[in-house]
Amino acid sequence: MSGEELGVGVIKHIKGSVVIADNMRGSQVREVVLVGKEKLTGEIVRIEGDLAIIQVYEPTTGMSPGEPVIRTGEPLSVELGPGLLGQVLDGLGRPLEKIAEAAGSFIERGIRIPTLPRDKKWDFKPVVKKGDKMDPGSVIGEVPEGAIIHKIMVPPNLKRVEVVEVASEGSYYIEDVIAVLREDSREIELKMYHKWPVRVPRPFKEYLGTTELLVTGQRVIDTFFPISKGGTAAIPGGFGTGKTVTLHQISKWADADVVVYVGCGERGNEMTDLLLHFPKLIDPRTGEPLMKRSILIANTSNMPVPAREASIFVGITYAEYYRDMGYHVVLTADSTSRWAEALRELSSRLEEIPSERGYPAYLPDYIAAFYERGGKVRTLGGDRVGSVSIIGAVSPSGGDLNEPVTQHTIRYVGTFWALDTTLAFKRHFPAINWLQSFSKYVDNVKDWWLKETGTNMYDLREQAMTILQESSRLEEIASVVGESALSDENRLIILIGELIREGFLVQNAYHEIDTYCPPHKQVLILKTLLEFYNKVKPLVDAGVPFTEIEKLEVIGDLGRLKFLKDEQVEEAIKDIKKRLETELSQVKRAVI
Numbered sequence: 376m377s378g379e380e381l382g383v384g385v386i387k388h389i390k391g392s393v394v395i396a397d398n399m400r401g402s403q404v405r406e407v408v409l410v411g412k413e414k415l416t417g418e419i420v421r422i423e424g425d426l427a428i429i430q431v432y433e434p435t436t437g438m439s440p441g442e443p444v445i446r447t448g449e450p451l452s453v454e455l456g457p458g459l460l461g462q463v464l465d466g467l468g469r470p471l472e473k474i475a476e477a478a479g480s481f482i483e484r485g486i487r488i489p490t491l492p493r494d495k496k497w498d499f500k501p502v503v504k505k506g507d508k509m510d511p512g513s514v515i516g517e518v519p520e521g522a523i524i525h526k527i528m529v530p531p532n533l534k535r536v537e538v539v540e541v542a543s544e545g546s547y548y549i550e551d552v553i554a555v556l557r558e559d560s561r562e563i564e565l566k567m568y569h570k571w572p573v574r575v576p577r578p579f580k581e582y583l584g585t586t587e588l589l590v591t592g593q594r595v596i597d598t599f600f601p602i603s604k605g606g607t608a609a610i611p612g613g614f615g616t617g618k619t620v621t622l623h624q625i626s627k628w629a630d631a632d633v634v635v636y637v638g639c640g641e642r643g644n645e646m647t648d649l650l651l652h653f654p655k656l657i658d659p660r661t662g663e664p665l666m667k668r669s670i671l672i673a674n675t676s677n678m679p680v681p682a683r684e685a686s687i688f689v690g691i692t693y694a695e696y697y698r699d700m701g702y703h704v705v706l707t708a709d710s711t712s713r714w715a716e717a718l719r720e721l722s723s724r725l726e727e728i729p730s731e732r733g734y735p736a737y738l739p740d741y742i743a744a745f746y747e748r749g750g751k752v753r754t755l756g757g758d759r760v761g762s763v764s765i766i767g768a769v770s771p772s773g774g775d776l777n778e779p780v781t782q783h784t785i786r787y788v789g790t791f792w793a794l795d796t797t798l799a800f801k802r803h804f805p806a807i808n809w810l811q812s813f814s815k816y817v818d819n820v821k822d823w824w825l826k827e828t829g830t831n832m833y834d835l836r837e838q839a840m841t842i843l844q845e846s847s848r849l850e851e852i853a854s855v856v857g858e859s860a861l862s863d864e865n866r867l868i869i870l871i872g873e874l875i876r877e878g879f880l881v882q883n884a885y886h887e888i889d890t891y892c893p894p895h896k897q898v899l900i901l902k903t904l905l906e907f908y909n910k911v912k913p914l915v916d917a918g919v920p921f922t923e924i925e926k927l928e929v930i931g932d933l934g935r936l937k938f939l940k941d942e943q944v945e946e947a948i949k950d951i952k953k954r955l956e957t958e959l960s961q962v963k964r965a966v967i
């Protein structure tokens with residue numbers, strides 16, 4: 376349908392990024408409109424009689440009442456096809472570089488540059504033949520893209536189709552027709568890409584359980600507060616507590632095939648940092664840029680607030696698309712607070728009745744709509760298994776975790792990594808507070824650990840957690856009465872708590888080896904630390920003074936196991952155990 380057939384409205388009133396247009400009867404909420412002479416992209420958010428209230432995704436400066444508003448009849452959609460990976464896009468899916476090239480150093484309004492390059496050829500290899508019957512989601516052909524094989528699928532909004540014609544192996548532009556499909560009596564020309572409305576979750580066959588660990592190589596996460604493939608996590612914390620570093624670590628190390636990173640920084644320099652830093656990350660699997668299997672969405676500060684609101688849904692739509700191919704996708708958003716603030720700002724411009732702290736009453740629904748799009752699924756058309764794991768940073772002002780965005784987010788995520796300013800100040804990184812954080816996946820991934828490492832990690836975690844909780848409590852008492860006033864048993868618990876913290880929880884993202892700790896190394900370290908405790912505890916119980924235990928030389932080595940190369944750890948542990956025996960027999964001799 377063209378704009379003419381749908382009728383053209385007229386701008387009545389402009390209020391920042393919100394425009395009120397008249398003569399809009401018949402239009403739909405969530406319909407995309409082209410606003411003003413410059414045809415800026417906007418979305419209808421409310422309809423009142425002939426009036427449509429529109430949020431405009433580009434700066435409206437210079438626009439005047441009386442200018443036209445063209446209807447499109449379409450919801451806000453993105454292009455899905457080869458060429459997404461490696462791109463740096465704005466909140467509406469427009470390639471930042473090309474926009475900048477086209478407009479000098481600033482983003483010109485109303486610029487229509489498609490997401491997927493039209494001048495690039497892709498090597499297409501069909502996997503079906505004429506006459507094949509296919510379901511929505513079935514794979515028609517394959518295209519190498521970046522670090523993966525891109526699957527060209529029958530769009531999920533079609534019915535069962537028959538292949539009338541399919542292109543032979545060769546290289547094609549994205550606008551070339553690579554297949555003709557028959558749906559009922561209608562013939563459809565299929566290109567390598569299709570469009571999808573960003574606010575509509577892409578369909579799949581069924582949810583699968585979240586029983587597979589998403590390995591991040593970050594010990595406090597994998598062992599204590601795991602996220603599974605298809606799981607959701609929130610990482611709230613004040614400025615400088617390590618949200619961005621953690622998200623980058625996960626993007627880089629998680630055992631996912633595709634990474635979608637949505638940057639919603641409020642300060643311009645945060646986005647500049649992201650644009651400078653992220654494309655330089657090296658993929659540890661290939662030694663090549665991580666961008667080869669990533670999509671970076673950057674909400675630059677010259678785009679108005681509504682674009683930030685839409686960008687989250689743009690990102691999740693890309694993630695679902697690669698999930699549908701049968702890939703594991705990690706989507707990180709930094710930070711969802713900036714996104715929620717965009718909602719708040721819009722809501723106030725729309726003069727809606729504010730709820731808690733000025734946020735609109737529908738804030739929880741929006742947060743839910745985002746996290747609910749995570750999951751591990753069996754896909755349409757071929758039963759592939761894919762997942763979208765979602766990790767959102769939350770940056771409450773002043774680090775106050777009781778504010779609405781954090782509190783509503785808690786309700787919808789499976790994992791909660793509470794960052795702690797005090798820990799960050801002490802340079803205990805990742806500053807994830809082990810008493811305030813939780814993961815609902817601990818039980819789910821229990822069997823995964825057993826199968827992958829042959830160890831009951833669940834039990835080790837329980838024991839370590841008990842020690843950590845107990846030592847935190849005892850340290851508080853010690854800070855009042857002095858540590859020497861505690862019993863030797865209690866002082867031992869404090870020592871072991873410290874050992875678990877320093878030797879296991881603390882992990883340096885910038886240390887060549889420590890930056891990534893594979894699951895079996897996590898098991899070895901934690902097991903050894905706990906064995907040490909189980910070995911010396913009976914001695915202390917039997918009267919060996921704590922001061923003798925504290926002096927043991929192996930303690931230092933236990934704390935440094937994490938810095939050892941993978942292949943050195945087992946040998947080092949054997950050596951520590953041997954030396955511990957010698958040291959302990961000396962202690963016993965001295966005491967008796």
Ligand SMILES: Nc1ncnc2c1ncn2[C@@H]1O[C@H](COP(=O)(O)OP(=O)(O)O)[C@@H](O)[C@H]1O
Nearest residue numbers: 614615616617618619620804805882883884885
């Ligand atoms: N895992 C880590 N290892 C080492 N340093 C870290 C780690 N996490 C955070 N940091 C330190 O904390 C600083 C702030 O982290 P950042 O992620 O930028 O905070 P936020 O995004 O929460 O404001 C980093 O520049 C780095 O020095």
Ligand SMILES: [Mg+2]
Nearest residue numbers: 618619620709
């Ligand atoms: Mg940050």
